[in-house]
Amino acid sequence: MNDFLKDGKELFKHLNQYVAVDWDEFEEINSYFELKAYKKKDFLFRSGDLCKLNHFVVKGCAHMFFVDDSGTDRTVQFAIENWWITDHLAFQKEEVTGFHLQVVEDAMVMSIDKARQEELLLKHPQLEKYFRTIYQIAYGASLMKMKYLFGLSKKEIYFHFVDHFPGFAQRVPQYLIASFLNLTPEYVSEIRSQKRS
């Protein structure tokens, strides 16, 4: 097994959580992607770029963010192993993005452009179900996030996240979780050092 296929194994496993893909079919699917290694702080795209690629994180961690008026990075989405990340609206419409996509630790990423993805979906239509399910869950989760952001206190927001997504809380840098939850890193440090009650 060459390195690409070895890394592709993560996507193979992920696909099989939602649809049934055998290894032969996967080798064909895998050939649609480009695998690339990124160093910490590398950008996959910047605000103002045409959003051409959809990305699947095989290893490492990436976040998509914008910079607010005060110069602070504001994370709207992050991805660790087995997560897709891009500006999905700009990717769908083949438009310029208003976000930055950056890796926060060394990463291996499989990427595919819009035309190749359309081709892949035509050739392997069961991947429509895979992406439909991924997007349905992502959209549903974003509505839940709205509920927590606007229905809970800052402290509750943080501990709700930590309790419900312990895997993320341990895996993702604290400053990134803070930004994703619309909290400051200082505030998160403070409540982490306090008791919960």
Next chain:
Amino acid sequence: MNDFLKDGKELFKHLNQYVAVDWDEFEEINSYFELKAYKKKDFLFRSGDLCKLNHFVVKGCAHMFFVDDSGTDRTVQFAIENWWITDHLAFQKEEVTGFHLQVVEDAMVMSIDKARQEELLLKHPQLEKYFRTIYQIAYGASLMKMKYLFGLSKKEIYFHFVDHFPGFAQRVPQYLIASFLNLTPEYVSEIRSQKRS
């Protein structure tokens, strides 16, 4: 053409924006749905209910919301003609929802349960592409909403929405747009009566 098919025509047109469905196929697709008329303030589900149905609004307007600690309705999603609405995460997982879904004006709604939707997608696999695209756009738009909510001033948030979605701004009750944008109806009245600058 019976009334159900007449109302179903909206879904027929919407499907054909994303995939190619002829009328014969649509008649079969249509038979998977239940069409129901709702009066203003009727609930399609309430917090604590098992979320069994996905809904397509043919006529009227509905919103999904939760009630915050102060007793205020907080809208996370709304739907006018040709929009899907449900608690997508709870629907996918067949779980209890923490949201209410209520119509805000008399409405006609086509609904389908999870098992029937799975059956429909197996029988008409091109609908996977339709739903994949719908969810991809909805998820992408929710990331954009995060950007506006956390990157713009309250006034900018409101006018950005009005400028970018004039159809909604005219169509949807102001109190609902205010809630969706995390603003109070009083604040929206105030800035609407002022000049923009």
